[in-house]
Amino acid sequence: MRRNYLITLIISIFLILLGTQAQGINPYYYQLLIFFGINSILAMSLNLINGFAGQFSIGHAGFMAVGGYFSAALSVYQGEKLLAFLNFLPTNVAQIVEFFIFLLVGGLVAGILGLLVGIPTLRLRGDYLAIATLGFGEIVRVAILNLDVVGGPRGFPGIPQRTNLSWIIFWFIVCYLVIRNLINSSHGRAIISIREDEIASETMGINTTFYKVLAFVIGAFFAGIAGGLFAHYLMMLHPSSFTFFRSVEVLLMIVLGGLGSISGAILGAFILTILPEALRGFTYLRLVIYSIILILLMLLRPQGLLGGREISLSIFKRFINPKVDRS
Amino acid sequence: MENILQQIINGLSLGSIYALIALGYTMVYGILRLINFAHGDIYMVGAFLGYFALGYWNLSFPMGLIFAMAGSAILGILIERFAYRPLRLAPRISLLITAIGVSFLLENLMVLWVGASPRPFPQKIPVEVYFVGNIVFTNRQIIIIAVSVFLMFILQFIVLKTKVGKAMRAVSFDKETALMMGIDIDKIIALTFAIGSSLAAAGGVLVGLYFNKIEPYMGVMPGLKAFVAAVLGGIGIIPGAMIGGYILGIAEVLVSAFISSTIRDAVAFIVLILILLVRPSGILGKYMREKV
Numbered sequence: 001m002r003r004n005y006l007i008t009l010i011i012s013i014f015l016i017l018l019g020t021q022a023q024g025i026n027p028y029y030y031q032l033l034i035f036f037g038i039n040s041i042l043a044m045s046l047n048l049i050n051g052f053a054g055q056f057s058i059g060h061a062g063f064m065a066v067g068g069y070f071s072a073a074l075s076v077y078q079g080e081k082l083l084a085f086l087n088f089l090p091t092n093v094a095q096i097v098e099f100f101i102f103l104l105v106g107g108l109v110a111g112i113l114g115l116l117v118g119i120p121t122l123r124l125r126g127d128y129l130a131i132a133t134l135g136f137g138e139i140v141r142v143a144i145l146n147l148d149v150v151g152g153p154r155g156f157p158g159i160p161q162r163t164n165l166s167w168i169i170f171w172f173i174v175c176y177l178v179i180r181n182l183i184n185s186s187h188g189r190a191i192i193s194i195r196e197d198e199i200a201s202e203t204m205g206i207n208t209t210f211y212k213v214l215a216f217v218i219g220a221f222f223a224g225i226a227g228g229l230f231a232h233y234l235m236m237l238h239p240s241s242f243t244f245f246r247s248v249e250v251l252l253m254i255v256l257g258g259l260g261s262i263s264g265a266i267l268g269a270f271i272l273t274i275l276p277e278a279l280r281g282f283t284y285l286r287l288v289i290y291s292i293i294l295i296l297l298m299l300l301r302p303q304g305l306l307g308g309r310e311i312s313l314s315i316f317k318r319f320i321n322p323k324v325d326r327s
Numbered sequence: 328m329e330n331i332l333q334q335i336i337n338g339l340s341l342g343s344i345y346a347l348i349a350l351g352y353t354m355v356y357g358i359l360r361l362i363n364f365a366h367g368d369i370y371m372v373g374a375f376l377g378y379f380a381l382g383y384w385n386l387s388f389p390m391g392l393i394f395a396m397a398g399s400a401i402l403g404i405l406i407e408r409f410a411y412r413p414l415r416l417a418p419r420i421s422l423l424i425t426a427i428g429v430s431f432l433l434e435n436l437m438v439l440w441v442g443a444s445p446r447p448f449p450q451k452i453p454v455e456v457y458f459v460g461n462i463v464f465t466n467r468q469i470i471i472i473a474v475s476v477f478l479m480f481i482l483q484f485i486v487l488k489t490k491v492g493k494a495m496r497a498v499s500f501d502k503e504t505a506l507m508m509g510i511d512i513d514k515i516i517a518l519t520f521a522i523g524s525s526l527a528a529a530g531g532v533l534v535g536l537y538f539n540k541i542e543p544y545m546g547v548m549p550g551l552k553a554f555v556a557a558v559l560g561g562i563g564i565i566p567g568a569m570i571g572g573y574i575l576g577i578a579e580v581l582v583s584a585f586i587s588s589t590i591r592d593a594v595a596f597i598v599l600i601l602i603l604l605v606r607p608s609g610i611l612g613k614y615m616r617e618k619v
Contacts, residue, residue, distance in 0.1 A: 050420075056420070120604050121600070121603075121604075123604075123607065124603055124607055125607075127356075127360075127362055127558075127562070128558065128603060128607060128608075130362070131362075131554065131555065131558050131599065132599065132600055132603055134551070134596070135555065135595075135596030135597075135599050135600050136596070136600070138551075138592065138593060138596045139593045139596050139597060139600075142589070142590055142592050142593035143593070145589060146587075146589050146590060244547070244551065248427055251424070251427075252424060252427070255420055255421065255424045256424075259418075259420065284438070284439055285439065287431065287434075287435035287438070288432065288435045288436055288439060290431070290435075291428050291429075291431035291432035291435060292428075292432060294424070294425075294427075294428035294431070295410055295425055295428040295429060295432065298414065298417075298421045298422075298424050298425045298428065299410070299413050299414065299425065302414055302417030302418055302421035302422075303417075303418060303421070304421075
């Protein structure tokens with residue numbers, strides 16, 4: 001077990017260092033990689049709520065907006081002060097620490113908001129919950145439109161660019177490990193049992209409210225982190241980035257990949273990041289083709305591409321050592 | 328006081344339109360348990376059909392309204408047949424995603440066809456302004472309220488007094504049993520879509536008349552709000568959708584008149600969350616205890 005952690009750690013550090021070397025690649029691909037990473041974090045976090053806990057939430061853009069705007073506002077209004085406070089460190093390190101703190105705070109605020117929204121609304125079930133979370137997302141957007149301190153409808157410019165591929169890889173790995181380990185723990189079994197049958201799992205003595213709120217808060221936290229990464233990459237935020245369409249896009253990723261599959265969420269994020277770019281050549285027809293592909297995929301494969309299964313290294317293990325126990 | 332009355336009259340016109348769209352939502356939800364996200368876009372298509380009928384073919388207003396309703400009814404049937412029916416046994420979430428896909432498709436096809444910029448709606452009915460004391464209202468507001476109330480009465484009549492309506496209620500109550508009783512479920516579902524879509528189209532034409540502006544993305548917000556209205560009143564319940572529509576319309580107008588017009592779009596959702604917290608199944612909905 002300990003060896004596994006060590007290997008994971010080494011691979012992670014290697015990937016993060018690899019990210020620092022990526023500046024040389026084509027800027028277009030670089031940007032696509034960044035967006036793919038952000039979308040994956042969003043998709044994995046929503047998948048925890050929708051796919052594993054079975055709580056139908058379509059307000060993810062709201063949490064992303066809260067995290068993004070909060071960490072961006074901190075960078076713009078408090079960034080200098082924190083850097084001055086950290087002046088005993090070399091400038092590079094101070095910037096890394098600063099960005100980490102601000103991202104974390106943005107994520108935590110989103111998580112706390114998730115707690116505040118989750119406790120009352122998670123009493124609702126199915127479509128009612130969906131529509132309540134949708135409403136929450138819209139309320140956040142309208143609130144931002146009315147907040148002059150972050151630019152309101154004009155958008156919020158002047159955010160320092162701190163996000164690079166290493167940061168994306170780092171948070172991608174953190175998000176992946178947290179959610180995978182949670183799901184594979186006994187808490188994760190509890191969360192999945194709520195999806196399968198809420199009342200039965202309650203009868204079995206599972207504190208369903210606690211686990212639903214837990215999934216919701218962790219999901220909101222990572223959505224907030226993704227928002228912060230997004231803000232510090234684009235250097236500019238606009239309320240129109242966080243409409244209902246954004247929430248739907250993330251939902252599409254996880255349904256396309258297969259609900260309840262982490263690798264499915266990543267696959268869905270990959271496809272829906274690439275697809276609009278691949279269709280660029282069609283100009284006006286692009287969105288029509290996009291929607292037709294979407295409908296056809298659902299008609300032909302309603303359970304999603306992976307349908308709840310995971311792609312993992314054990315698939316390869318089977319070829320190497322057929323006797324490996326995969327129960 | 329007069330100001331409040333004035334705003335309530337404005338709210339009634341807006342609310343009638345929300346109610347018309349909400350009826351389609353609630354009917355489809357009642358039968359398929361599907362949040363038909365494409366419904367707001369059918370409303371948009373209806374508005375454009377009215378635009379072409381009135382502006383290009385010079386039909387009279389009632390004829391244009393009927394044309395738009397008929398066209399959208401056919402569209403609704405086609406969508407149900409080719410996008411939703413194949414998925415009737417699939418997980419509900421894939422049905423929902425398909426609905427979202429259809430919604431995007433309608434919007435983008437319309438952008439491709441007429442462009443994304445707003446267009447003025449042909450004004451067939453000259454505006455007349457009436458005064459009662461200091462309260463102003465126009466003949467358009469009267470037309471909107473009258474047409475929607477009339478359509479709602481027809482719908483109530485169909486659902487409660489006719490054989491088809493009885494079959495619709497049976498299907499929404501229990502599909503399998505209805506099938507065993509010899510009801511052609513496919514036909515009834517198609518009919519539900521046709522009726523719901525034609526009501527949405529009527530809403531679209533009335534909005535064109537009222538706000539004098541239509542565009543391919545006009546269905547998104549009213550669609551969401553109409554769904555909120557349906558949930559508010561208790562989804563699946565027809566009078567609930569009407570009540571929800573009027574509550575939303577009036578609340579929205581009052582808030583934008585007396586508090587701030589910038590939070591207008593959030594009002595619907597704040598009202599929704601407040602009501603759901605007190606009555607989780609809507610105003611007219613009955614709370615059903617779930618069993619294992």
